[in-house]
C-alpha cells in the first residue's frame with residue numbers, strides 16, 4: 001500500500017510517495033505555489049506532482065485552511081476563493097484512486113504525535129497552523145492562528161512569515177516563545193510539537209515539553225491519517 005502524500009503550502013507544494021509504514025519510497029518533489037493560487041492552478045500543480053511520482057494507491061493532501069470531509073472552506077494564505085472546493089474528490093478523479101484532504105497542521109500532527117494524552121502541534125510557516133489530539137484522535141480544524149495573541153493582533157499576524165521578515169529571526173523567536181507561553185497553560189498538552197518551514201529559524205531554546213519536529217512530518221502524516229480517519 002503506497003501513499004502519495006502532498007503538502008500544499010503558501011510558497012511550495014511538496015509531494016512524495018510513502019510505504020505503509022511511512023517510509024519514503026521516492027524523492028520529495030517541490031513545485032512553487034502558483035502566484036495566483038486559485039483552485040485550478042493549484043490543482044494543476046498537484047496533477048504535475050502526480051505525474052512525476054512513482055505508482056501509488058492513494059493520495060493524502062495537507063491543505064492550509066479549513067477542510068471538512070475533503071471540501072476546503074478557507075485558505076487565508078492562498079489567493080482565490082477556496083470556499084466549497086471539493087479538493088479530495090477532484091484529486092481522486094485525476095489520480096484515479098482514493099484521496100483524503102485535511103488541514104495541513106492536522107496532517108503534520110499525525111506525523112509527529114505518539115498517540116498518548118493530549119498532544120498539540122503548531123506550525124510556523126507562511127501562516128501559523130495548529131492541531132490538537134487526544135489519545136491519538138484528532139479534533140479537526142483548530143484555527144488558533146486567527147485568535148488574538150497580543151497588541152490586538154492574531155498569532156498568525158505576530159508570528160507568521162511576514163512578521164518574521166519584518167523584525168528578524170531573533171526578535172521573532174522571542175515572540176514565538178511568548179506565544180508558546182500563552183498556549184501552554186490554556187491547552188495543557190502533554191507535548192507541544194513545533195513544526196513548519198520556519199522552525200529552523202528559531203534562535204531561542206524551547207521550554208520543557210515543547211519539541212521541534214522536522215518539516216517532513218507534514219508529509220509523513222499522510223499515511224497515519226488513513227489509519228485514524230479510516231476507523
Ligand code: BGC
Pocket residue numbers: 063064065066075076077103104105123125127128129130143145156
Ligand atoms: C490557516 C490554517 C493553516 C495555517 C498554516 C492559517 O492561516 O487558517 O488553516 O493550518 O494557516 O498553513
